[in-house]
Amino acid sequence: MPPSQLKRLKASLREQGITRPQKSKKLKQKNQKNDNADERAKKNTALADIREGLNPFEFKAPARPKKFDYVTNRPQDGKKVLGRPGVTKSHGEETRKKTLLPEMNRRNKVGGILDRRIGENDPTMSLDDKMMARFTREQQRKKGGNVFDLEEAEDEVELTHGGRSLRFDEDGDAGEDYDAASVEGSIDRETRDYLRRKRRRNSNEDEGDGAETEDDQPERKKSKAEVMKEVIAKSKLHKYERQQQKEDDDDLREELDKDLPDVLAALRGHLSKPKSPDPEPHKEAPKNDFSINPERAALLAGKAREEADREYDKRVRQMMYDQRSKPTERTKTDEEKAKEEADKLKELEEKRTRRMRGEPESEPVDERQAQDAEGDLQSVPDDAAEFGLSSVPQRSRPEGVEDEDDFLMDDDLIASGSEADISNSSDEASGDDTMGMDDDDEFLKDVLPDTIETGAAMKGVLSIGADSNTSKLAYTYPCPRSHQGLLEVLKDVSPQDIPIVVQRIRALYHAGLHAENKSKLADFACTLVDHISYISDQKPAAPLTVIETLIRHIHSLSRSYPEQIATRFRHHLKQLQASSEPTPGNLTILTAIGSIYPxxxxxxxxxxxxxxxxxxxxxxxxxxxxxxxxxxxxxxxxxxxxxxxxxxxxxxxxxxxxxxxxxxxxxxxxxxxxxxxxxxxxxxxxxxxxxxxxxxxxxxxxxxxxxxxxxxxxxxxxxxxxxxxRRPLTLHNHRPLPIKTSIPKFEESFDPNKHYDPDKERSEAARLRKEYKREKKGALRELRKDANFIARERLREKREKDRAYEEKYRRLVASIQEEEGREKNVYEREKRARKRKG
Structure with missing residues (x-):
């Protein structure tokens, strides 16, 4: 048998240290002096816990154990607490007193004061806004009338729609006009204009009469016949307007159809000739017939038949004398082009040496120049250009070049594989056995003076045409294979003419002219690498334009000789590594590397x-x-x-x-x-x-x-x-991939009281039904609690009324009894007094 409540209470008090062995009077007084608020608070908390523990109705526990025994990984308590009924009930009672009780008290009651001032219940309006709104309303009331009144006495406003009054005429003439307009669909334009003017005149007269009579006559309710008459009149008016709009569209369409032939002729690019103001009576202009050629139609327009035939015969004879096209020359191979250019340079060099010795010149007439002279007599070659006396003034800057350091680069001055060659790589064709020298043909054409256009930037080299300076240069030079040999060649050449000499050497020693030229040009390219470093270290240094031009030449040669040029650049880089003090020449080498290689x-x-x-x-x-x-x-x-x-x-x-x-x-x-x-x-x-x-x-x-x-x-x-x-680092946010399994699904948190349905729709429907049932039970429970609360409140009100009635009744009875006792006493005294007198 469990212990009694008294024993449990005593044991709890001893465990919490509230009851202790009895102490002497001195110790009690000492403890009272040392007592503080913290100890009292702890003591009160302990008493409250003991009080809750002793109340068996304070906690709600399961009514019976589980129906089935099962094992789970979740901790299982001996007796799980499901809730606190007392606390829940007190919370519900307080909530109903705050919400439901005021509604009960306000039921069947009328009255109260509602503050309807402007902005009084609007927290978003400031005090100034409230005052301004109230002042505006007060001024409107003082002014009188409504702000939305459209019919003020001093200024009448008539409602209109589309410029027409909203009133309908009741005159019979207007109705007849509408009937005539609706019945006769094919009346002419003059009749329509007359009817329109008449209707406008009648409406103006009605408005003038109405202004005088409508104010005197009171408004009356229209009969059904009048309303239907107005509806019919409005329908006829709309029908007439639609018919008029349709006729206007037809007229406009006809006018546009008249101009359709001219529009077609303009679209075909052949406008017909304008007619003469006074055409001859016997000549008739041909009609626009688009089945023939527009040129022939234009030729026949405004002409007689005989004159047209003569014009036709004349054009036929002109076609007979037209020259037929001739076959073009055979396309030359790369070797033939290179050999022709080299022979041209040697021939020009021989002519220059003969001129220097004063020997007479006897050169054959160039066949190409003879053919050009026969073809076009106006194009005469300028021989003065060979002596630097060209009559065409040269521009200081070529077209398309905004700065002296800019170059108009072509494909032959761009090395393959470089960054500048990326955009042109798709347009270049695959190389053949000539090792990329097929693009040098265009470059070699610029060497000859008769093919250089004056003042143009050719292949990245500025102004290398024949002028007073370049005419003194030789046309043939030996190919230097070392830097010392290059200095010997350029000994008497000014720095500005170095690019021209380099270009002529490249033309003379083209790889397609001789088998040894390939190795010569490879050594020459390495010599140019040494030379750009050499001229940069000199004082004064060479112009930047000359260095830039030489870098472009190296850029072009690096396509054909990449290994030799790369090895020479690496040799200069090794020298820079050993010295660790960059010179202007080393900086030039670094700049060239950045412009040549990717x-x-x-x-x-x-x-x-x-x-x-x-x-x-x-x-x-x-x-x-x-x-x-x-x-x-x-x-x-x-x-x-x-x-x-x-x-x-x-x-x-x-x-x-x-x-x-x-x-x-x-x-x-x-x-x-x-x-x-x-x-x-x-x-x-x-x-x-x-x-x-x-x-x-x-x-x-x-x-x-x-x-x-x-x-x-x-x-x-x-x-x-x-x-x-910047954003903080996060893990990859991706959907977890399912693992394919062939074993039954295992639920870690399995509960036999739950239903695990594999059908998702059926499980969702069951979940909704369960939720609906739970909500319904909760709603019914709350309604019952509300009804009980209302009943309790009504019973409490009835008891208060009864108690007040009883108190009032007793008070009245007491007052009546008091008054009767007083009157009885007066009566007795009067009776005794009469008896004494009697």
Whole structure:
């Protein structure tokens, strides 16, 4: 038998430390003095827990154990608490007192004060808005009338639709007009205009009469016949307007049909000739017949038959004398073209030497020039161009070239595989056995003076035509196979004429002319690589245009001799690696590499060592002089040019640029150059995820110290954009892929009280039915609780009324009894008094 409630209470009090052994009076007084609020709070909490534990109706537990025993991975308590009925009931009671009880009290009650002032119940309106709205309403009331009244006494407004009054005429004439218009569908235009004017005149008269009489007569309700008459009149009016619109469209269509032949003739590109103002009576213009040729129709227009026949015969005779096309010349092979150009150069050289010795010239007439003279007598060749006395003035800058450093490049000056050749790779044909020399034919044509157009940029070389300077040059030169031999050839040649000499050497020693020319041109190309470095180191250095032109020649030769030129470039890079101090010649070599080879390759035999050397110099050098600051600015620009497509990050470049900007040797021009490099780097690496760490905060501080406002603003904008594009790392968000299994499905959290239906639709329907049943039971439960609450409240009100009635009744009875006792006492006293008198 379980212990009694009293024993359980005593045991709980002892466990919580509330009841202790009895203490002496001194200890009790001492404990009372040391007692604090925390201990009292703990004691009250413990008592509340004990009180709840002793109440068996405070918790709701399952009524009976599980029907089936099963094992699960979830922890199972001995007796699971399902809820607290007392707490739930008290919450429901409080909620009903707040919501349902006020509704009961307001039932069947009328009255109350509602504040209907403007904006009083609108929290969105400010005090000024409320005052303004109330003032506006007050002014409208003072003015009188309604703001939407369209019929004010001082200014009457008549409602119209489409310019017509909304009133319908009741005159019989108007109805007759409508009847006539609707019945007679084929009346002429004059009759329609007359009827329209009459209807407008009648409506104006009715409006004038109505203004005088309508004010005097009161409005009356129209009869059914009048309403139907107005409806019929309106229908006839609409029908007449539709008919009139249709007739107007037909007239317009007829006018357009009249101009249709001219429109067709204009579309075919042959407009008919305008007619003469006074045509002859016996000549009739031919009709527009589109079955014949438009030219013949135009020829016959306005002419007699005999004159037309004479014109036709004349044109037939002209066609008989037309010259027939002639067959073109046979297409020459590459070797024939190269041999012809070389022979032409040798012939010009012999003529030049004869002129220098003063010997008479006896040259045969060129067959091509004779044919040109027969074909066109006006095209006379200018022989003065060979002596530098050309009558055509040369332009200082060729057409299409905006700057002296720009070149109009053709395909033969672009090496295969380079970045400039990417856009033209789809248009180039596959090479043959001549090793890519098939494109040099167009290049060799520009060497001859009679084929060079004056003032044009030919194949990337500026103004190499025959002028006063180039006429003194020889047309034939030996092919130098070493740099010393090239210096011997160019000993008496000015720097501006070096590109012309190089071009003529390439033409004379074309690979298709002799078997040994291939090796000669390969050595000559390597010599050009040495020469661009040599002329850059000289003081004064050669013009940049000459260096640029020679780089273009190397670019063109690198297609035919890639291995030899690449080996020569690597030789210069090894010298730079050994010296570790770049000279102007080394910088020229690095610039040529960037313009000849593709710098975006992952690995390249020439470009990769060049980038490595530049990065090594930037990483190991400190800008302690003006020369180093200037070289660093140029190498930085080269690095940016190399990475314009691949956009690889070069940390040494950022480091050296910041050191150069902080260096005391940096001049204003060099500072601007390095700042420009920083902006170029920012534009190049703006898509990098580490962009914010690359340029912040040290770069911002340096630009602030240098007061580079524009660059600082641009860099800050890019940094803000890079910071906004960052997102925290997340795992891949993809749908989990199901695993195909052949075993029954295993439910980890299986519950025998639940139903696991494989049919999804049936399971969803069962779930909805269960949810509906649960909601229905909950709604019925709440309705019953509401009914019980209402009954309790009504019973409480009835008891209060009864108690008040009883109190009032007792009070009245007491007052009556008091009054009767008082009157009885008066009566007794009066009786005793009379008895004494009697």
């Amino acid at each position: 710098t975006s390759d992952h690995f390249h035999q020439v470009v990769t060592p060049a980038i490595t050397l530049m990065a090594r110099w930037l990483g190991l050098t400190t800008p302690n002089s003006v020369k180093h600051v200037a070289i660093g600015a140029y190498i930085g620009a080269l690095c940016i040019h190399y990475q314009r497509l691949s956009k690889r990050y070069i940390p040494e470049l950022v480091r050296y640029t910041l050191l150069a900007l902080k260096s005391p040797h940096a001049t204003p021009d060099l500072v601007s150059a390095h700042v420009k490099n920083i902006l170029s780097m920012a534009d190049l690496w703006t898509g990098k995820s580490a962009f914010y760490e690359i340029f912040s905060p040290e770069t911002i501080a340096v630009l602030k110290d240098l007061k580079q406002t524009k660059a600082l603003q641009r860099l800050q904008v890019l940094l803000n954009q890079s910071k906004l594009t």
